[in-house]
Amino acid sequence: ALAQTMAPIMLLLVLGALLAARSADGLKVVVGPGQTECVSETVTDEHFLVHGGPRIDGRVLVSGYSQYYVPFIGIKIMDPHGEQIWTQQHVYSEAHFNVGARGPGVYKACFHNPWESRTDAVVDLVYFTLAHLRSGSAGIRIPKGTEDNRGKEVAHQDHIEEVRRTILGMSEFMQVIAGSQRYLQRKLERHQTTMLSSKSRTMWYTLLEAAGVIAVAGAQIYTITRFFKPGRIRLAV
Helix, strand or coil: CHHHHHHHHHHHHHHHHHHHHHHCCCEEEEECCCEEEEEEEEECHHHHHCCCCEEEEEEEEEEECCCCCCCCEEEEEECCCCCEEEEEEEECCEEEEEEECCCCEEEEEEEEECHHHCCCEEEEEEEEEEEECCCCCCCCCCCCCCCCCCCCCCCCHHHHHHHHHHHHHHHHHHHHHHHHHHHHHHHHHHHHHHHHHHHHHHHHHHHHHHHHHHHHHHHHHHHHHHHCCCCCCCCCC
């Protein structure tokens, strides 16, 4: 039957989608002052067979190592023909891009750290993938056949292609979901790091303040006790 024939095919496609989503991990690069680093993502022809408008989607987090300077970068997204399709300057913390794709090929995300930044910029590309605009959920049509051949129908190539396109769409959607989860996790880690750093600084400032108060109190006690300290009185005749 058709359902029995397509079941293992759908299972393999779903496993492939899961592996693709799992392998779409984030990437961190360190960009020095005056330098530019680019990351590429290849989009194949089959992704443009999925229903909906294809979009290049991604999120970027920016941080640094310096305690005195705050790094900032400029971001450019280039299409397979080398044309700029999206840009944003002076990104200090984070950025999100979602721009229409222009056919299959290699897309690049380039990060430029200007000299004015004066320090290394840690660029965390949380995810960089192709997604599609969703316009409702269209189910997969599986023909039932007629009463004569209903039990003899086998899976045709067009049926498998439709299932394959649906699985590709699921794979893209899972990559975006996984990327969004990584983005929230990275944000949580940054907040935790900031909280621990603030806690550490507050503790040291409190200890220094307490030491200063104790030192001032000790100096005052020493000065006051000197006024009442008994001493020898010399009488001149």
